[in-house]
Amino acid sequence: MTFRQFAIYNVIRNKRTYAAYFLSSAFSVLVFFVYALFIFHPGVNEGVTKQIAVEGMKVAEYIIYVFSFLFILYSVSAFLKTRHREFGILMMHGMSRRQLNSLVFLENMLIGFSAVVVGIGFGIVFAKVFLMLGAHIMHFVDLPFYLSWKPLILTLVAFFVLFLVISMMTPLFIRSSKLIDLLKGTTKPRKEPKASVIVSLLTAVALVMAYYLSVTTTTNNIGQRLLMVVPLTIVTTYFLFSQLSIFVIRLLKRKQNFYLRSTNMITLSDLAYKMKDNARMFFLVSIVSTVAFCAIGSFAAMKSMDKQFAKEFPFAINYVSEPGDQAFHQHLQTIEQDLKAKHLSYKKLSLTTKVQDSGKTKIPVTLISVKDYNRFAQVLGFSPLKVRDNEAYVVPTSIDGAKELKKHPISSTTLEPSGKALKIAGVTNLVLYKYFDSSSLVVSGTVFNQLQSHVNKNNPYPTTPVTFVGYKVKDWKATDGIGAALSKNIRAQFKKNPETSLPYKYTSAGEEYKLSEQMYSIMFFIALLIGAVFFIAAGSFLYFRLYADLERDQHHYRAITKIGLTNKELNRTVTIQLSLLFFVPILVAVIHSAFAFVALQSLFAVSIFSATLWVLLFFVAIQIIYFFLIRFLYLKHLKEGIVS
């Protein structure tokens, strides 16, 4: 046996311990490679959405890389910690520190390199499937199979460097150089950390505060709240496990009736023994899972936006004609022809606005006659308004705007240059058109007729009186492609000179919906893979925690079975311990995520409850499957050890 063989045996014969870590690393490599496939795909350089997808994936690459670094660093240090006794034996037989370091280095490089090879290999074999799947999820029609050297080299070099750096850092993790300490290794019983009443109380208070802050989040303060709640939650989660778990176990141990009954003592004393390691692991798994849940949950929620869309676009087709729009009639003809060609029936409505300035803010205000408004309201299914001559109603441009206006109402305004004073009587539920330059005021017919439009020429983008034409179409999602010629002109003009615009605006809800749906699909795809990387890493932590102690547990249970623990009782003890390990951190992650979703809800006009609920249920289901799989394997391995 040569030195190199020795390192190889150490890895291969410990494959059970390394399995999850290896798979999780390989999966990170795979996801990294898949993103690289898209990023370097020549097909993604065309079109705005594809470029956005590429930018998103670049960010994702960084996230995965940094996360993988931390994950692998933590895993490696945890592995080394469990091997102290082995290192002690080796040093006792004359292994020098240099040899020990190079042994560990070799082992790590071996695992790392195989993970890279397996990850990339899998990626190459299934590249076609990934491209197809990704293109399907992201609504790209045309991503043919294409494999170049670039994603291959990038992934290979990135992860090779990563493993190299971490392998070179390993000597730092074997700190204790006292042989006697190394030899005692992990058999040395760890002290139970003490639970401080003050810290426990502070933790409870901080947690309640974090949850309260997320429940009371609004659209305006979500950014600032996020900055407070996230660090607060992370810290409290750590103390939640390191303090509360001890507290609970102490409490249970003190209840002699409970503690001394049946297998409880075995279960609890063992839990207490593993406490410190468990607390840290619980913490990591909770946080990492929360991130996974939130990433996937929020984008899944965004996909279910069509209800909000329908509210924000009461008209499927919106045409705004500004002064100087010579092709007005021709454009409307184009639209109507398109609609006919698609066999879409419609109701066409139009109105003309006037413009004055707000006396206070000098911001232009669009005015609508109540007669026009009521015609619209009737068709769209809203109640008509009665407006007196000294009154006005505000028509917001969006649902969110309506909410804000209702929360912080404006009581009155004076129009300029007419000097007309108006009392604001309320805010309408009807939203006319999202891309109006400003909110509009509904005024009485007399007032509307009296006033003259006034366009403030000093304003670089002056608001002008316009004619708005709306087509109500029942099957609004089908309006994608209607008036495509108009959209194309607008885009061409924007490309030519973004400073000036054409004298008309055109929006079809169908196209908008398709675009935004695609954006969210792209984000969802990216978040899905990142979330999966995180979730699998969390699973790997759990697995490691279990198998690191397998040998010790075998001794432990061998001793107990000799005293007379039945097979059934053994299963029960193990099941209780495993369920705690598997479901406590996930439960915490689910609760954390639920509160995060409540905060997130403030960004949406429609409920994201069901979408996020499905995501959480999905993860819990996977965790349950994982639990049963590991329980089966673990019991099998444990009993192997007991019989022999």
Add this chain to the structure above:
Amino acid sequence: MLSVKKLTKVYEGKVSHRALENISFEVSEGEFIGIMGPSGSGKTTLLNMIATIDRPTAGEILIDGKNPFKLKKNDLATFRRRELGFVFQDFNLLETLTVEENIVLPLTLERVSVKIMKEKVKTVAKKLGIESILNKRTYEISGGQAQRTAIARAIIHSPKLLLADEPTGNLDSKASKDVMQTLSNINQEFATTQLMVTHDPQAASYCQRVIFIKDGALYNEIHRGDNQKTYYQRILDVLSLLGGESGDLSTIRDL
């Protein structure tokens, strides 16, 4: 060969514990020494100190006139690799390796050629009667076989000083006799100096000299002389004076 001078070891803790108190003795080249004493008397502590596993609080250990604790880290590793053999109380075999691989470990670290390794394993395994299990993994062998594997590992590189902590602790009397015979043979054949901690008076009677320790201090010392029969009896006598029961001193460690 080995000289222990005024060795004292204090375990610091909530209550400091004096495990060894001013122990001194000399061992000359090729001697086979037994160390006996009641449980907790400091035998393992003493052996650990000589094996350079742990540092003494005061006093000095000289091996061939050198103080191993004054060596640089790398030289200490080389020293352990070439001159020391150690049999742990609980074997300490590596689970990832086969029996053979465990045995050649010191040679691997020395980067000895594979050919020489194979030869040496063969000789040692034959001597200890474990040729048939060389390819087994450590969880597939019995306690006695594990013990012999540990001994093989400790002697394969022909160390000058062999330290053994209860090498017969887990063996029945037949296996125990075999192991003691082997150790005795090695001692005579290679003139290896050996220090062995044991609770078993039968095993101790293979040693040329037995040192008795009580409460961390030297208690007594007897030489074999010519008559093995009376030697055994004298060991029993000292043990009964020490207050330990001679017969059932071997501890049950593995439930």
